[in-house]
Structures are given as structure tokens and as C-alpha cells.
Amino acid sequence: MATVLYITAHPHDDTQSFSMAAGKAFVDSYREANPMDEIIHVDLYKTNIPQLDADIFSGWGKLRSGSQFDQLSKEEQEKVSRLNELSEQFVAADKYVFVTPMWNFSFPPVMKAYLDSVGQAGKTFKYTEQGSVGLLTDKKALHIQARGGIYSEAPMSEIEMGHRYIKIIMDFFGVPSLEGLFIEGHNQFPDRAEEIKLDGVARAKELAKTF
DSSP states (O other): OOEEEEEEOOSSOTTTOHHHHHHHHHHHHHHHHOTTSEEEEEETTSSOOOOSOHHHHHHHHHHHTTOOGGGSOHHHHHHHHHHHHHHHHHHHOSEEEEEEEOBTTBOOHHHHHHHHHHOOBTTTEEEETTEEEESOTTOEEEEEEEESSOOSSTTGGGTOOHHHHHHHHHHHHTOOOEEEEEEEOTTTSGGGHHHHHHHHHHHHHHHHTTO
16 A cells, blocks of 8 residues: 655646546546555645744754753744654655645745645655665655646747746655656646546546555
8 A cells, every 4th residue: 555645736726727627537536446545735935934044953953062952932832843753754655745836936935834744854864974864765756736827849849947946845755756746837828738638637547546
């Protein structure tokens, strides 16, 4: 049995969002094909994700210097504990499905905050004399992204930073496989929007059977 983290970064649901519609189709199809697997939905717009702020760095610094956890301030304890929960959940999972829109050539800021929260030395990567080494070498990942324009072809592919950033982070964590499923062009070609959406949903259902 595998554990799948279904990580969504969209304020809308599948009735309003093309990426969420494809994501829901993927999850439904995956669950049908893998009924014994556990799927955990991490809705980043409804998840407590502490920012990496002065409390976090202060708390980590105290722990590294030998302080006990109960010697941290209340704010430090709460935030450090929450980051530990998020990172441990991420490390324990077998597969990751990221669902985002493309906003301003990237993704919503809650996704960056989440990736920052799970990117912790000793958990998702480690430092060595040869440089950093990813620790999640037995995982796999998928990014479902809706794009209003066409960004899969040059020159627009060179300015898309959302999928490329997730790819860099997955490589950094050691995840050997990141697939991409893109629904694009529905704003550029509004007369074809429904056709584009249905095609993305169909592709998501098929991909789920082999993911």
C-alpha cells in the first residue's frame, strides 16, 4: 500500500478551476485503480504553514546549540512543531501530486511556503563534503498545472517558472521522477476552453492508472 499526498494550491474547487478539475479526475481514477492506497489531501489554502521567520530560525538555533524543546518560547515551540509535522508527513509519503494554476509565470505563494516548510536538512536532503544530497530517492511526483496561455513551446516555455521550480526542488530532494500534466490555452482560446478542459481531465484519468 502506498501513501499519496494530494497537494493543492488553489483557492477554487474543481467546478471553477481547470487544474483542480484535472486533479479531481486524477484522484478519482487513481483511487479506482489503487483501492488499497491512502490518499491524503493537503489543501494549502486551509493548512497551517508557518512562514520561515525569526521565531523559526531562533528555535532551530537554540535546538542546534543544545537547548531542550521546552526551553523554546511558546511561539518557537508551536512553529517548529508544525514544521516538523509537515516535513514528517512529506517524508513518510510515497507519491506526491501537486496541483497549481500558473499565476504570474509561477504558482500561488502558498506552494512556495509549503516547499520551504518541508525542505529541511536531515529529512528531505543532507549536506556532505561533496555538496547537498537528496534523501527522497524512492518517491515519485506529478505536477498538474493549468495555464491560460501556451507555455509548453519556446519562447514562452523559457519564462514558465512554476513547474521548473518544482522540478528543481524535487531534484534537490532526490525524487527521481517528476511528471507534468499541463492544461493550457483556455484563456488564449476561449472558444475552445471546454474542449481544453475535457482533454486535460481525460489525460489525468489515463495517467492515474499508471502513476
